[in-house]
Amino acid sequence: MRAAVQRVSRAEVTVAGRVTGRIGRGLLVYVGVGLDDGPTDVAYIVEKITGLRIFNDQAGKMNLSVGEVGGGVLVISAFTLQADARKGRRPSFEAAAPPESAEAIYRQVCEGLQAGGLPVATGVFRAHMDVSSENDGPICILLDSRRLF
Numbered sequence: 436m437r438a439a440v441q442r443v444s445r446a447e448v449t450v451a452g453r454v455t456g457r458i459g460r461g462l463l464v465y466v467g468v469g470l471d472d473g474p475t476d477v478a479y480i481v482e483k484i485t486g487l488r489i490f491n492d493q494a495g496k497m498n499l500s501v502g503e504v505g506g507g508v509l510v511i512s513a514f515t516l517q518a519d520a521r522k523g524r525r526p527s528f529e530a531a532a533p534p535e536s537a538e539a540i541y542r543q544v545c546e547g548l549q550a551g552g553l554p555v556a557t558g559v560f561r562a563h564m565d566v567s568s569e570n571d572g573p574i575c576i577l578l579d580s581r582r583l584f
Contacts, residue, residue, distance in 0.1 A: 436476040436540070436580040437516040439465040442489050446509045446568035448558040455564075456556030461506030462487075463568050466544055467516025468537040469530050469581075476580035477540060481547035483578050484508065497574075507554040511566060512541045534561055 440462055447457040464484060469476075490499040490506070501508060514537065518526035532540065538560045549555045558564045577584060 436469055436472045436480050436544075437467040438480050438484065438578040439513075439516060440484060440487060440489075440576045440578060441568065442571045442574035443509075444569040444571045446566070448509065448511060448556075448567075449565045450559045450562045455559050456509050458507035458509045458554070458556050460504065460571070461554075462501050462508045463566070464508055464510045465513040465516060466510060466541055467513050468532040468540045469517050470532050472532060472540055472580065474543075477543045477547060479580040480544055480578060481551065484548060485551045485553065487576060489574050489576065502551070502553055507556060508548050509556045509558075509568075510541075510545050510548065511558045511564065512537070512560050 443461060443463045445459050446463040448455055462484065466480070485502065486500055488500055489497050490501065490504045492498040514528060514531040517531035518528055519530060520526040531537070541560060545555050545557055
């Protein structure tokens with residue numbers, strides 16, 4: 436499983452002109468589920484997102500987690516994080532899980548973050564979404580449950 440985590444001042448997602456998820460200060464997280472992802476991958480990604488110390492403390496050091504600053508998390512499903520663009524010009528998505536299993540795992544990530552006490556907003560799985568955000572920093576962190584990077 437892969438996740439792209441952005442520290443934001445605000446973020447929202449709309450589907451067909453209707454807002455489906457919105458947060459103020461917090462994290463905008465894109466999640467890409469891979470073919471063989473399961474509970475271990477979910478646990479790793481949830482723990483990393485919950486524990487990332489990428490918010491400034493009083494001394495200006497990135498030393499606080501999203502929960503410590505009272506932030507929210509907007510989680511967007513993005514199979515394109517599993518893209519392989521090493522050959523040619525058209526990315527391959529062979530490593531992405533099929534939608535049926537990917538949706539269940541994506542929901543487990545959202546539930547895991549909520550269980551950790553974080554307010555979670557979401558997009559709509561498999562929908563065309565318009566995502567807007569105001570990056571704070573910008574701070575962008577890439578996570579991979581297989582620790583490939």
